[in-house]
Amino acid sequence: MKYQQNISACFSSVIGKKGLNREIFEKYLEKARNALESMKLDIDAGNLPAFDLSKNDTNLYQSKEVASEFYKECDLVFVLGTGGASLGGQALSSLSSDNGSPQIQFLDNIDPFTIDKCLSQNRTKRIGLLVISKSGETLETLVQAITFVTNLESYNLKKTLIITEKGDTPLYRFALKRGISVLEHDPNIGGRYSAFSIVGLIPTLMAGVDAEAVCLGASEVLKNAIETDNVEEIPSVLGAAVSIALYREKAINISVLMPYSDKLNKFTLWYRQLWAESLGKRGLGITPVPALGSVDQHSQLQLYLDGPRDKMISIISPNYLGVGPDIDPTLSNQTGLEYLADCTVGDVISAEKKITTETIISQGIPVRTFEIDSVDESTVGALMMHYMLETVIAARLLDVNPFNQPAVEEGKNLVRTYLRGLK
Incomplete structure (x- = not known):
């Protein structure tokens, strides 16, 4: 051990x-x-797929392929997402001692001053965006994705990739509208259990961390x-x-x-x-x-x-x-x-x-x-x-069920209702 x-x-x-x-x-x-x-x-019945991820060679191979593309094309990659879409990757990427390209910056909040600083100070770099939301409906991630794509696409936005469930969701519709590539987030794996999936491994590999280890x-x-x-x-x-x-x-x-x-x-x-x-x-x-x-x-x-x-x-x-x-x-x-x-x-x-x-x-x-x-x-x-x-x-x-979070869903709906009322 x-x-x-x-x-x-x-x-x-x-x-x-x-x-x-x-x-x-x-x-x-x-x-x-x-x-x-x-x-x-x-686990034997396949009902807990999050616990099979660490043994999944296909998952690791796919992550290496994607990370390699970002590594070749970008100087700076913004990882957009919050909660489980971000924290596993952050924890693993913190192990990096690699000073090569690209630089990885996780944005898991929508502080307007932080976002404005990121947009205004990096326009000369070759930028990549990795956008992650399991549901495709996470408000903060949608705000980030729309803001970064529309503000950077006329500068040096080299590569954008979205990880989400496929379906009629705002993020998936956004990807189709903009012609952005999508990798499917496994619908059976919750964000906070996704560190060993493409969600955690792609940014980990981009940071130069040995994901195989x-x-x-x-x-x-x-x-x-x-x-x-x-x-x-x-x-x-x-x-x-x-x-x-x-x-x-x-x-x-x-x-x-x-x-x-x-x-x-x-x-x-x-x-x-x-x-x-x-x-x-x-x-x-x-x-x-x-x-x-x-x-x-x-x-x-x-x-x-x-x-x-x-x-x-x-x-x-x-x-x-x-x-x-x-x-x-x-x-x-x-x-x-x-x-x-x-x-x-x-x-x-x-x-x-x-x-x-x-x-x-x-x-x-x-x-x-x-x-x-x-x-x-x-x-x-x-x-x-x-x-x-x-x-x-x-x-x-x-x-208790460790895989849901029912109490926070009502708050998400109330925020959307409140924003509609501001119009």
Whole structure:
């Protein structure tokens, strides 16, 4: 496995009254095992296609072909879309260390000043547009697509591609009207579960990230979950069981995800949508909170340590010991910072992560850790599959549908009605 999960600091034997009794946890673990068994049947029957994507060579090949076209023709590609149409690609593209062409810019909001800046400052570059909306009716994406195409087509708009379901939708009609190529979004895969589809892989490949390694990491986690008999050796089952047990038994209704890596910052935003939209149904749900170490030691940590005891904190810990620039020993000694002499920057963030984790545990707060050797493609692919599995298992423990979001549909309709009334 590309990561090691440790949930020992979620039990009363370690943290006291806010921790779980092992006997109670075993009951939830058995329910989680049953949930996984039903998931296996659904996967075998083809009812959960999102969990087959990481093994789909055709999907990867198609993504490589499209990404190659953008790579050859464009200096800058705007990825237009919001929510699940954008966050998976953002999380994976954050792994890029490629400084070549093209530059990738995700636009997942419709702030008029941001859009105006993008349109006015990039007219001399060879521009590409990748427009993504599963339904073809996402208002923000439609506004982006119409605005960018009409403003850039007379300049240097080299390539436009739309990913959407085929049908009588505004985005599909727009594509036909403008003669824009369309790739079909699988109607059976929701946006927040689409990171391993063309939705996530095309921008990932354009950013120079090894998408094949991403899929390999994901498929290894899925294989482990499907083929392993002992649930104690399946991290996603353990994670779902401990999360729901803490929620039900200890009123822990906030889940903080805190990686100590800038490259995982966007990953926490992807997780936030996945967990919130999948579980928040019928008055139930656990609120996800993204955090970043060490930054949020100086903002949120005070609340975690001295505020309400309603949080479970998951810390992702890369092995950064000995990594990064050396801290000059002479200057350290001259300025009273002798404890920094001969340290690397990685040594410092590793020390902060270690002590912060131990401090949170000492305050009786449930903590789970993920130890990873490196923040690379296969590791992030593995973590993504872990959380997809954990989310669906948790949803089955709560008896909610993890694949819909009915409460937000009414608001979308009201916005359209309001805009019509402005005419």
